[in-house]
Amino acid sequence: MLSEKIALTRLGVYADRKQLGTARELLHIEEKALERKVKQQATETEFKEYVNEYFHEALFEYLDVYSNDKNYLFSQILTIDPNIPDVLDACVKRATTATQLDTLISKVTFLTRDILKMVNNPPFRAENSNKAHVDKIGLAVRYIGVDNVRFALLSYIGKNWLPHSTEPYNDFKEKFWQYSIATANCARTLAKYYKIDESVAFLLGLLHGIGMSMSLRLYLRAFDTVRVIQMKALTKANRKDIVKLVDTLTLDNSFVSEALRRFTPTVSHHVIERLGLKFAPILPTMEELRENVPFKQSSPMTRLLKQSQTFVQYKMLQKSRLIELDDAKVFLTQANINNDIITILNKVDLLKIDIRPQE
Template sequence: MNNPNYQKTASFVESRFMDLLLSDDFAMSRLGFNRDELKQSSTRSLLDIEEKAREKKLKQQATKQEFKVYVSEYFHENLFTYLEQRVADPDYIFTELLQFEPEIPKLFDACAAKAAGASHFEQIIARIPWLNTNFIETINNPPFREAKSIKPKVENLGLAIRYVGLDNTKLVVLSQVAQHFLPHSTEPYNTFKGRYWQYVVATANCSRQLARYYQLNEVVAFFLGLFHAIGTSLALRLYLRAFDTVRVAQMKDALKNGRRDIETVLNGLEIDPNFISDALTKFSNQISYRVFEKLGLKYAVVAPFVEEIKDKLAFDQASPMTQVLMQARTFSQYKILQKARLIELDEAKIFLTNYKIGNAVIGELNKVNLTNIKYSK
């Protein structure tokens, strides 16, 4: 049985990781730290007259601030209702948030199917122009080709696949599709894309290592680790789009009802990372499940594992592949939080223990390169 206190701590740490995906400063601020305050402190005290003026100004602002808080809370209630409706609609997710070629699911299945050969991959990749180009470019550069090599470059797709081998082909195309799914912009959270990519690569590599350790399908584990958090990326994209959509609609309603005071407050509302982090925590796993359920994969069947994550199944109750993902993502989150100095030793012990990450598993995961995909020689 899982310790309820351990589960609670793990939940806090996972939420903190969501904060960190948005920005370092926001994650620190939620813990009560401020970098500017740590770097400099003012020793100047307010003069009595300044203090009195400040108190008077605060009293005048109090009523206005209470009204702003009320309007903001009402707005976000409606925003989250809107988000829930969109998350429940897989057609919206696939038409507005995640558009891709119909060959992509076939590619995923080919990576998981043992019988898929080089010619099969060649046929699928050839029908995805951007992947065809990226694949050939990749195998003509390190680590597949020495930087100063004078050998002729491989230009033919079929030869390129045979040159690197099927195992490497699978890793290359999966990573390139995952990169293709990254959002073009996450303004104003410009560090999100880089840290998200760092996280999913680390999780994919750890999943692959643990699958080998537990004697499970390494490619499926790698695929699951690489794409399990796609809902996080899509949830952020959805939130950033929905914010103005809902805000503008409410502003129009306020003016229609003669409430210019409400319209003014709504017009001044800015994106709040506190609400975004809550939205990511609430909707990420739901969206990931919707994506894999809609894909209807035949061989790369991972929807049941993502569903177990969505349903917050305890580690002991989860299937072996879900346990692999749980341990891989937990270790990856721990290492990223540790690097950012946002997790204490006692928290880390509880966080890892909650997912049965003992010395043997840590020994396996310490073998993993968390930043780069390791290809076969």
């Protein structure tokens, strides 16, 4: 998710190679000086690694607190429009009418903009059409159709919650959206086999990983905050040698990955709990993900999600050439994905937002 280059580096593909410094033979005195320099550099590197681990212990303690601070999460990391839960419920409620959607969408600026943009562009409007543009939400919903518009609304909400910036991990935003919409599409496809409502399955697939983007933002914000706190404490303790090292620390990809792995399930659960959805029973699945319940002990809804996300992860790894065939078989088997399921999901257009009702 952070970047393909980081993944390849961790696999050793981009490992640094030592190069010869000179072609001539070194004099004995030069050899001794070089040996001392290498030892000194090794000692300094080991000490910096120790300081980095010490710093990240403090950083993760900070993240432990703020990943469970709901006031902070929903005021500083993700602001949820108070009308959004009602829109989400309306999208999964079978008896929702065009009038109800008109009222709800009109309260949310970005949804109003996106729905009108959709209805006024192909395939709903010919490129050279002379017809007047639709400027009323109610008319737009009726023209598109209630069943058609549900999935568009859900995807617009998911996309609106993407972080504005995750610098220096500039690939994350696009990869995370691809992962989210692909998982949603797979969950929607598998829904009928699990006898689960397809809009509920789509919503679960779309939002189950929201904590990943939030955890990354948490980490990036916390890094400098905790560094300043640590530098002040070390200065007070008269450890200027460590203060200088802490000041030179940069983002560590391994620790960032660990933060995403550790905090995503908890933060995602907080989001779904915060929404308080009435017609989308997905909170129990978020609890099972948080508690890391094994596949065989999971509920049908959780199994559907695990198969969807595992298949999408496999396809992303395969595309980046980060998984071998033997590893892929083991990976897919963990989610009980057999050839029949692979055949079904291989037909899914992972990144297309299909707003047509499926049979």
